[in-house]
Amino acid sequence: MSGCAGGAGGDERPPADAAAVVRGAADALTKTGSARARTAMEMATGGTRVTIRGEGGVDFKNRMGQLLVMLPTDVKGEDEHRPITELLVPGALYMKNRGAGVPADKWVRVDTTTLADGNLVTGGATDPLVAAELLRGAQEVTYVGETEVAGTKVRHYRGTTDIGRAAGRASAEVRGALEAAAKGFSKDTVPFDVYLDEQGRLRKVRHRFTYVNNGVIDVSSTTLLYGFGTPVTVVLPASGDIYAGKIAE
Numbered sequence: 467m468s469g470c471a472g473g474a475g476g477d478e479r480p481p482a483d484a485a486a487v488v489r490g491a492a493d494a495l496t497k498t499g500s501a502r503a504r505t506a507m508e509m510a511t512g513g514t515r516v517t518i519r520g521e522g523g524v525d526f527k528n529r530m531g532q533l534l535v536m537l538p539t540d541v542k543g544e545d546e547h548r549p550i551t552e553l554l555v556p557g558a559l560y561m562k563n564r565g566a567g568v569p570a571d572k573w574v575r576v577d578t579t580t581l582a583d584g585n586l587v588t589g590g591a592t593d594p595l596v597a598a599e600l601l602r603g604a605q606e607v608t609y610v611g612e613t614e615v616a617g618t619k620v621r622h623y624r625g626t627t628d629i630g631r632a633a634g635r636a637s638a639e640v641r642g643a644l645e646a647a648a649k650g651f652s653k654d655t656v657p658f659d660v661y662l663d664e665q666g667r668l669r670k671v672r673h674r675f676t677y678v679n680n681g682v683i684d685v686s687s688t689t690l691l692y693g694f695g696t697p698v699t700v701v702l703p704a705s706g707d708i709y710a711g712k713i714a715e
Contacts, residue, residue: 500523501524503533533552573708598668
């Protein structure tokens with residue numbers, strides 16, 4: 467096959483409507499069913515830059531996922547925090563090892579529709595399902611060219627997405643979280659770079675968020691999907707295992 471730089475054999479012309487292709491990425495994932503996921507969230511504020519990484523799987527058909535989120539090491543290079551286990555379900559985020567004051571065997575449940583950012587950044591990882599749904603508001607999209615992500619040929623698109631517009635077009639399961647984010651972010655317009663395979667499935671997306679929290683914070687959130695079709699099982703904690711007390715900041 468030829469690349470975007472030209473070559474013999476194959477039709478590598480970009481689609482006529484790049485924005486429509488990008489907006490359809492979430493539907494392509496639903497048809498696929500499930501995938502493995504890696505996430506990276508880089509935050510910059512006041513000259514300090516930290517990166518939070520996660521790894522797990524997402525069931526796009528049943529709208530559930532699980533990530534193990536690794537917080538940064540401390541300034542001495544030592545592990546300062548245990549990994550946080552996150553369960554992602556419509557309208558809620560469950561976290562284990564969330565913070566001080568929470569017993570080791572308890573989970574914290576957060577209603578994502580009440581978060582100012584709709585959990586686009588709060589959990590240290592953008593829910594891969596929400597990251598895809600956010601692209602439903604894509605606009606001013608340009609086709610950059612053909613490249614590879616983890617050995618897979620992909621098409622690279624760049625543009626912006628409008629959080630409010632995405633919320634209006636999103637599936638019912640994530641609409642509430644995106645509606646909350648549309649109200650909470652200082653900018654509704656989110657720049658992105660997305661890489662789609664030949665089936666229109668999202669392989670990689672990087673969103674760049676800006677919000678105000680004791681100063682302007684810039685966040686670059688990257689989601690990488692692979693291993694499509696890998697079974698993903700999410701078991702929610704029993705009500706008795708959910709911590710109801712105050713969480714230390």
